[in-house]
Amino acid sequence: MKIKFVNEIPQWIISSDVAAYHPHTKTIWIRNNLGWRTIPTLLHELTHWFIHKFLGNNEKLHNKLDRKI
Numbered sequence: 001m002k003i004k005f006v007n008e009i010p011q012w013i014i015s016s017d018v019a020a021y022h023p024h025t026k027t028i029w030i031r032n033n034l035g036w037r038t039i040p041t042l043l044h045e046l047t048h049w050f051i052h053k054f055l056g057n058n059e060k061l062h063n064k065l066d067r068k069i
């Protein structure tokens, strides 16, 4: 798993303009100017990664996670 800090989330990532986990490349993309929000945002995307890797990519868990924020 990789974490990429970038100025802008690439346009082909449509789920968010702040941060996203891209399962195909196992990469978390996150903007580098989020300040303190970097921490909860990174934890959120790490949880997506964890669900993908260890919990069978359970769709319901992904959805639960995304309704929380």
Ligand SMILES: [Zn+2]
Residues within 6 Å of the ligand: 044, 048, 065, 066
């Ligand atoms: Zn999410």
